[in-house]
Amino acid sequence: MNSGATVAGDERHRLFVGYPVPEQVRPELAVWAGEVFGARQARLVTPGNLHLTVAFLGATPARRVAEVRELVRGAAAGAVRPRFEARRVRLGRSVGMLVFDDVDGTGTVLAERVQHVLAAAGVYVPEQRAWLPHVTVARWKERPADVRTYVPVMEIVPSEIAVYLSVLRAGGAQYEILESAALGV
Numbered sequence: 001m002n003s004g005a006t007v008a009g010d011e012r013h014r015l016f017v018g019y020p021v022p023e024q025v026r027p028e029l030a031v032w033a034g035e036v037f038g039a040r041q042a043r044l045v046t047p048g049n050l051h052l053t054v055a056f057l058g059a060t061p062a063r064r065v066a067e068v069r070e071l072v073r074g075a076a077a078g079a080v081r082p083r084f085e086a087r088r089v090r091l092g093r094s095v096g097m098l099v100f101d102d103v104d105g106t107g108t109v110l111a112e113r114v115q116h117v118l119a120a121a122g123v124y125v126p127e128q129r130a131w132l133p134h135v136t137v138a139r140w141k142e143r144p145a146d147v148r149t150y151v152p153v154m155e156i157v158p159s160e161i162a163v164y165l166s167v168l169r170a171g172g173a174q175y176e177i178l179e180s181a182a183l184g185v
Helices: 026-037 060-074 108-122
Strands: 012-019 051-063 084-091 097-102 134-139 160-171 172-182
Touching: 012 060, 012 108, 012 172, 026 097, 026 134, 051 060, 051 108, 051 160, 060 108, 060 160, 060 172, 097 108
Parallel strands: none
Antiparallel strands: 012 051, 012 160, 051 134, 084 097, 097 134, 160 172
16 A cells, blocks of 8 residues: 655655554553553653554665665565564663564564565664564653553554654654555455
8 A cells, every 4th residue: 555655855764664553452552551651751652653663764865765665565465464462561761662472473574574675775774682572652851760550451463564754843753654565364
């Protein structure tokens, strides 16, 4: 599926690839994030921006965006829908996230395939650590002190993998899907 979004010229665009959190799960995840982080001087991620990041490309030349879209589409061809189950909460220096288990490993296989093709094309620098399926739900300037957390009983089964354009704004990043590839059953 293609969106109406376009990019052109010699500009650089902040890109990443991720599994969008399905619409039916977003409200439940947003409520949980609000309960856990809402009163802690945290900026909650808007429900429409919730995703599991596969690869952060960062500043990518506009002339390479079409190639990135095609590489992700090709890597996703024939891939099945992964199933992720919530397992733990992770508090980072500047973010709060819900970490998931990849139930049958298919999400990790596709994530690694996408990372490999993007790295081979020279548009992605792989991280040194293994891919960790997670959804960032809150951001902060100072990590909150005593956060009482609980792990919701939650499953995410993405129906697509997407190339996102991230535009930094005063109120936080705004994400737009440039390309998405449907995942099979």
